[in-house]
Amino acid sequence: MGRCAFILVICSALRPAAGGEVDIGSPQHLQLVNVKAQSAMFKGRRAIRIVDAAPPQTTDAGRLAIIKGHEFRNGTIEIEMAGEPVEGASAEARGFVGIAFRVAPDGRKFECVYLRPTNGRADDQERRNHSVQYISAPDWSWSRLRKEFPGKYETYVDLQPAVWTRVKLDVRGDKLRLYVHGGEQPTLVVNNLKLGESAGALALWVGTGTRAYFTGLRVNLEP
Numbered sequence: 001m002g003r004c005a006f007i008l009v010i011c012s013a014l015r016p017a018a019g020g021e022v023d024i025g026s027p028q029h030l031q032l033v034n035v036k037a038q039s040a041m042f043k044g045r046r047a048i049r050i051v052d053a054a055p056p057q058t059t060d061a062g063r064l065a066i067i068k069g070h071e072f073r074n075g076t077i078e079i080e081m082a083g084e085p086v087e088g089a090s091a092e093a094r095g096f097v098g099i100a101f102r103v104a105p106d107g108r109k110f111e112c113v114y115l116r117p118t119n120g121r122a123d124d125q126e127r128r129n130h131s132v133q134y135i136s137a138p139d140w141s142w143s144r145l146r147k148e149f150p151g152k153y154e155t156y157v158d159l160q161p162a163v164w165t166r167v168k169l170d171v172r173g174d175k176l177r178l179y180v181h182g183g184e185q186p187t188l189v190v191n192n193l194k195l196g197e198s199a200g201a202l203a204l205w206v207g208t209g210t211r212a213y214f215t216g217l218r219v220n221l222e223p
Contacts, residue, residue, distance in 0.1 A: 035206060052211075157187045
């Protein structure tokens, strides 16, 4: 293979075409922040397994697997993911699993949407209402958003732990539409992303006491 061809192959691997799949099946494609990663098979699908490895008291901004070589501003992000609490996790663990986007180079700022799988079929309506959550690191935690804007940045959707869930994020400027299970209507609408119109990396996100699986990442980039 010639030098020019080699460079082309590397560039193609690092940046998705408009409508391209992104390889996340190996830890070598990820920059790990307080998580462990391993290639795995999960319910018949090849996937990457991400497990919480953060020190105690780590905030929601502290557990990421940043995807190397990809920048995202506007477009769509599609992925299948599954989350569950690890053995011995606290009673507050929900199997938190999500996608972060527009991640800053140091990983400290990003937008994120995540699921709480054990809430989806809980025998308690208030817990069900907290099945899907938007956050913005570092300033807008779920607790602050819930306190200042009750019900605005989270909602219900049917979920189960350790079950593949298809999600699609449509991001345009400071607006987000989240679609779950292939639905035609968005499950969650956010009209004022807290970081405004920005750009950054993509990352797989997990919360406290979570073991998660991700597969089938597809990114469509738009201006």
